[in-house]
Amino acid sequence: MYSEKVMDHFRNPRNQGKLEDADGVGTAGNPICGDVMRFYIKVRNGKIIKTGWETFGCAAAIATSSALSEMITGKSLEEARKVTREAIAEYLGGLPPIKKHCTSLALEALKKAIKNYEEAGK
Amino acid sequence: MIYLDHAATTPVRKEVLEAVTEAFEIFGNPSSLHAAGTKAREAVEESRETLARALRCSPEEVVFTSGGTEANNLALKGLPERGHVLVSSIEHPSVLEPAGSLEKLGFEVERIPVDRFGLVDPERVAEMIRKDTVLVSVMHANNEIGTVQPVREIGKVCRDSGVLLHVDAVQTFGKIEVDPKRMNADLVSVSSHKIYGPKGVGALFVREGVKLKPLLSGGGQERGLRSGTENVQGIVGFAKAAELAVAEMETESRRLERLRDRLISGLSEIPDSFLNGHPKKRLPNNAHFCFRFIEGESAVLMLSEEGIMVSTASACSSRKLEPSHVLRAIGLRREEAHGSVRYTLGLGNTKEQVEKAIEATERVVEKLREISPFKGKW
Numbered sequence: 001m002y003s004e005k006v007m008d009h010f011r012n013p014r015n016q017g018k019l020e021d022a023d024g025v026g027t028a029g030n031p032i033c034g035d036v037m038r039f040y041i042k043v044r045n046g047k048i049i050k051t052g053w054e055t056f057g058c059a060a061a062i063a064t065s066s067a068l069s070e071m072i073t074g075k076s077l078e079e080a081r082k083v084t085r086e087a088i089a090e091y092l093g094g095l096p097p098i099k100k101h102c103t104s105l106a107l108e109a110l111k112k113a114i115k116n117y118e119e120a121g122k
Numbered sequence: 123m124i125y126l127d128h129a130a131t132t133p134v135r136k137e138v139l140e141a142v143t144e145a146f147e148i149f150g151n152p153s154s155l156h157a158a159g160t161k162a163r164e165a166v167e168e169s170r171e172t173l174a175r176a177l178r179c180s181p182e183e184v185v186f187t188s189g190g191t192e193a194n195n196l197a198l199k200g201l202p203e204r205g206h207v208l209v210s211s212i213e214h215p216s217v218l219e220p221a222g223s224l225e226k227l228g229f230e231v232e233r234i235p236v237d238r239f240g241l242v243d244p245e246r247v248a249e250m251i252r253k254d255t256v257l258v259s260v261m262h263a264n265n266e267i268g269t270v271q272p273v274r275e276i277g278k279v280c281r282d283s284g285v286l287l288h289v290d291a292v293q294t295f296g297k298i299e300v301d302p303k304r305m306n307a308d309l310v311s312v313s314s315h316k317i318y319g320p321k322g323v324g325a326l327f328v329r330e331g332v333k334l335k336p337l338l339s340g341g342g343q344e345r346g347l348r349s350g351t352e353n354v355q356g357i358v359g360f361a362k363a364a365e366l367a368v369a370e371m372e373t374e375s376r377r378l379e380r381l382r383d384r385l386i387s388g389l390s391e392i393p394d395s396f397l398n399g400h401p402k403k404r405l406p407n408n409a410h411f412c413f414r415f416i417e418g419e420s421a422v423l424m425l426s427e428e429g430i431m432v433s434t435a436s437a438c439s440s441r442k443l444e445p446s447h448v449l450r451a452i453g454l455r456r457e458e459a460h461g462s463v464r465y466t467l468g469l470g471n472t473k474e475q476v477e478k479a480i481e482a483t484e485r486v487v488e489k490l491r492e493i494s495p496f497k498g499k500w
Contacts, residue, residue, distance in 0.1 A: 031457035054495035058419040
């Protein structure tokens with residue numbers, strides 16, 4: 001059902017965990033629907049230097065969170081904002097069509113975290 | 123590998139494999155008049171007699187089908203006259219979907235509610251039966267949560283009102299007594315691959331005198347109820363599996379019950395977990411749990427990595443992304459229904475395997491809860 005890359009991220013999630021000193025936090029999803037993702041980012045000079053996440057959901061949701069965290073760490077906020085659903089799916093070697101919504105959820109959580117950081121700085 | 127998904131399917135047991143292999147030498151068409159055909163006919167009819175003994179009915183009441191799904195479809199879509207049909211709200215999709223097709227044909231279909239254990243109340247069935255009710259369909263035991271229904275009492279209600287009762291006994295046949303006459307059932311579905319027989323074969327018990335329309339027409343096999351050349355090898359294997367399952371039922375079910383009870387007590391120790399289904403009135407081999415704050419599909423895949431094969435009815439595992447209708451019917455909150463895991467024991471399982479499954483579940487639940495944003499509360 002899942003690609004080897006999805007299973008690898010599921011087995012060995014990268015950057016998993018809460019960042020106690022996060023500069024921005026964003027949560028997307030609803031436990032009633034079965035998926036909740038929370039992203040934590042640490043930002044220095046417009047760059048995401050550290051990412052953390054917590055996810056309640058299926059293997060695809062966990063793998064997507066892990067993949068996105070890897071894709072954005074070390075990137076500028078601008079670059080992070082430009083990550084697309086398709087890019088995450090491609091990074092994971094493809095996702096079953098029914099699981100594609102996981103990528104929207106991850107991006108939503110990330111964008112909320114960036115917004116949270118930017119608003120806190122104002 | 124520790125296989126704890128016997129409600130999904132079972133491996134073909136050695137004795138059955140031998141019987142099937144031998145039956146592959148029979149190649150004749152049971153409908154042919156010559157000696158090769160006669161041999162095949164004999165194999166089918168002997169198997170029918172074996173099934174009849176297992177179901178304590180007459181061979182004429184056994185109709186072979188391609189499996190439980192076809193048996194359930196035949197029981198519902200085979201109804202000759204339109205009317206009102208009652209089905210329990212926790213039936214298998216192979217009953218609920220045909221019930222939906224009946225609605226399109228002008229039948230009126232109502233769902234019988236269940237309590238929080240998944241039990242149907244026979245008195246409720248009596249209240250819901252109308253003058254134009256033609257059929258009640260209640261499964262013997264639920265495939266997800268394992269609750270065993272009071273089918274005999276439901277059967278009595280149906281008999282008293284002159285309404286046909288269909289019982290989907292796919293999960294109970296070979297595990298607890300399935301006696302259509304004692305259940306007062308008119309139609310009973312059973313399947314081969316749940317009892318260590320081959321896939322692709324099952325049967326519908328059709329009580330003498332009950333009229334059904336066939337789903338498949340053609341050569342008129344199975345007393346006209348199921349046209350198509352008989353699956354001789356499948357039927358022989360099914361009969362062998364049924365014979366063994368029924369003969370070993372008492373001792374094996376008692377053994378499974380002990381394993382199940384240990385599994386239930388072990389899993390109950392995991393914080394924020396609870397058992398689904400009835401604590402006592404349940405299949406001897408079924409333990410069904412919800413683990414809060416985690417999602418069932420991840421749990422199943424992570425347990426699979428640990429060599430433990432179990433199943434889930436979580437929304438993420440389904441094609442519709444909807445939590446199981448069974449878990450919703452027993453009143454589970456959606457977020458809790460997402461964390462369901464089903465363990466179903468069988469022949470090969472041992473006490474040691476059960477202990478390993480409990481330990482692995484503890485590890486997996488803990489690991490997923492570490493990942494989850496919900497820590498001890500939603």
